[in-house]
Amino acid sequence: MVKSGSRTSAEPRVSPFRLAAHLTSVFVIYNGIFWTALSVVMPEPPAESVAWLKGAAKVKRLALPVSILVGITGVSGAFVAGNDAGRAFNTFPKMGDTWVPADIFSMKPLLRNFFENTSIAQLDHRVLGTTTLAAIGGLWFSTQKLDLHPAIRSLIGSIVGMAALQRLALPVSILVGITVPVSLGTAHQDGVLTLLSLMLLLNHTVRRPSVSLLKTLPPVVKIVT
Structure with missing residues (x-):
């Protein structure tokens, strides 16, 4: 980060690779601290009944991959910022007059496009954002009959609301402007962290209880995790 920012130029730029690495390390450190804090505040997950534990075990299998997708989507935003791709196409849902820009594979070698091509950086972020929203919607739908x-049901509802705000309202507000206001850009980044925090809270809440807590419940059904 320091090396990128200290380059002598009229407009200092941070390498998108360093920006993504920096953001990833921030996410990892934050997640570790947040998980530890949750473990102190909530040593055991809600486990008043075996039926609730069975439902939580099913949610757990869905929550982890969705959480990873949220993290990947957030990191992809670093490549949008690093390549200044947010200013390239200020239309939504199309990118200019087309759905897919013609120059997405203009760089050689091919792999370079996914990290340094302005068009594909924004396209990737849009696709990942839409996929994340769909995955969270699928998570909500899959848990309706469980x-x-x-508290878990309320948390899932909050995640859906935050995902909708993060994927629809804020990005559209940012894209339709000629420039990206600092306030909206910051709100978008804060939204990613909030959504990631909610997903982490969900994973923590549906984790398997301790053996001592399980022994206090009637051993009617074996919990599969």
Whole structure:
């Protein structure tokens, strides 16, 4: 980061690779601290009944891959910022007059386009954002018939609301402007962190209880995780 910013030029730029690495390290450190704090505040997950534990175990299998997708989408935003791709196409849902820009594979070698091509950087972020919203919607739909603790159901609803705000309202507001206001850009980044925090909270809430807690429940059904 320091090396990129200290280059002598009229407009200092940070390498998108260093920006993505920096953001990834921030996510990892933040997730570790947040998970530890949650473990102190909530040593055991909600486990008042075996039925709720069965439902939580099913949510757990869905929550982890969705959380990873949220993280990947967030990191892809670093390549948008690093390549200044946010200013390239200020239309939505199309990118200019087309759905897919013609120059997405204009660089050689081919792999370079995914990290340094302005058009594909924004296209990737759009596709990942839409996929994340669809995945979270699928998570919500898949849990509708499960017997869940009210706190878990409420948390999933909050995740859906945050995902919709993060994927629809904020990005569209940013794209339709000629320039990206600092306030909207910051709100978009804060939204990613908030969504990631909610997903982390969900994973923490549906984790397997300790053996001592399981022994206090009637051993009617074996919990599969």
